[in-house]
Amino acid sequence: MHTDTGPRSFRLADLTWPEIAELPASAPVAIIPLGACEQHGPALAQRTDTTRAEVVADLVAQRMRPRVVVTPAIPVGVSEHHMDFPGTLTLTPDTLRRVVHELVLSLYRHGWRKIFVLTGHGGNNATVEVALTGLRAELTDLYIGWSGITPVVADLAKELAHSELRGHSGEVETSQAMFVDPDLVLADRLSRGSAALDDLGAAGRLSRSHPGIHFPVQYRTLSANGTLGDARQASKQAGDRLVSTAVERIAGFLTGLVELPEPARETP
Template sequence: MTYLPRTHRLADLTWPEIDELRPHAPVAIVPLGATEQHGHGMAQRTDTARAEAVADMVARRMSPQVVVTPTIPVGMSEHHMAFPGTLTLSPVTLQQVVVELVTSLHRHGWRRIFVLTGHGGNNSAVDVAVSRLRAELTDTHIAWSGVTPVVSDLVKANADSPVRGHSCEIETSQALYVDPELVLPERLTRGSATLDDLNPAGRLARSHPGINFPQGYDALSPTGNLGNPRLATAELGALLVDAVVDRICGFLTGLIGLPDRRPAPPPAPIALETS
């Protein structure tokens, strides 16, 4: 008989339930979000809601093999601080939050952990945190991803705006699918959607792929968003999010099949020549 937990959310379970579930759930997902502006027509919790929704969908699909921690609702959003209400953590703080949360999971027996960020601004801190954790937790597999980058091929095939990436038709479509209350359709406003819409620094940043030249969103777009969210549809959101879930489930299935990591053996001593 398959073990069926009452829920996959760790915060909603009692400790005896978690103790019973743990042998059946080898993977823990850690969702990360943000509280930041998303233009005139979308809520500040959008990135948090997308990460949480995808994590929940993956856990339901793979039940009982996956548990989900509480979502971290504030991330690295300094580039949005010109807009009222945005909250931000420093890179060092977010990195340490991820390290300590994952270390807590490790102390309770989890050896396969997936960090899922709904906000691209978190990427650099997450990457460093995962590098630290791989060195410190040598028996643990740790992976991470964003939401939209997992389906970059579908984004390229379905996006309309040459310049996009924040509160555009792609992100707004995902929001309409996972939680329509995130979106105020009558207030959606076209943002900077072409290179000509950007200021000189923004055009320089966006016209040289592979070169990082970060810009605050107040310099990129007076509305705070890129692309054209008016083109968003829940149908496109379903196509994208369902594909994200499919692909993450496929990866986690493979991750479960791996043996635990083991520390690399020390290098062989170098023989010194004697005369």
């Protein structure tokens, strides 16, 4: 064990059990990265959300070393809305809920009481929220939180985006991909997707023009090439700002979480 700097790695899967035995005391926060394997337009790899979640989790753990551990990322999420495109893999919400539930239970049984789920894929949000609602009821001495990546830097995303419509595999996400792993991006295939409300059909326009109202539609309805926004406007510099700011803000929250006394278990 490297006692000054903590264990050899902040990745749980890289360590041996004797190195992990005392880890919940020195590294009280565990991050579970969630991703997806789904179409990301003509220029981004299907693993984009998984890699973004992994890299952001790693950068947070590096910044907070040795107080955070990172579990392996879950590489498939809830992507039903992308199934019209070749290659997308999806879990049902109930399967992902159970996976999150069982991973959190595993960490809990080994002593972790402060857990953070970091999803790179917005399609997982509702499922994560349901999973955490169940866990909070079951494990009353557990602190558990979650976030996406782009929503944590929504203000910056708004500033850096160029399109009226921005979202999946558009300039904001492509910029992040360029920064976290250039191998995710086929630079010569970057293209404009549905970047304005006028690019959408009737159902897509209805879905995107009433803030606060949820009306999910298949991605094919929103965009012929699977992109919302204009990926040609992406840059590695914008990705650096988005990712570095997200890391700083998530680490800020987790630092507060480290400092919180563990909650006492309620006896029924």
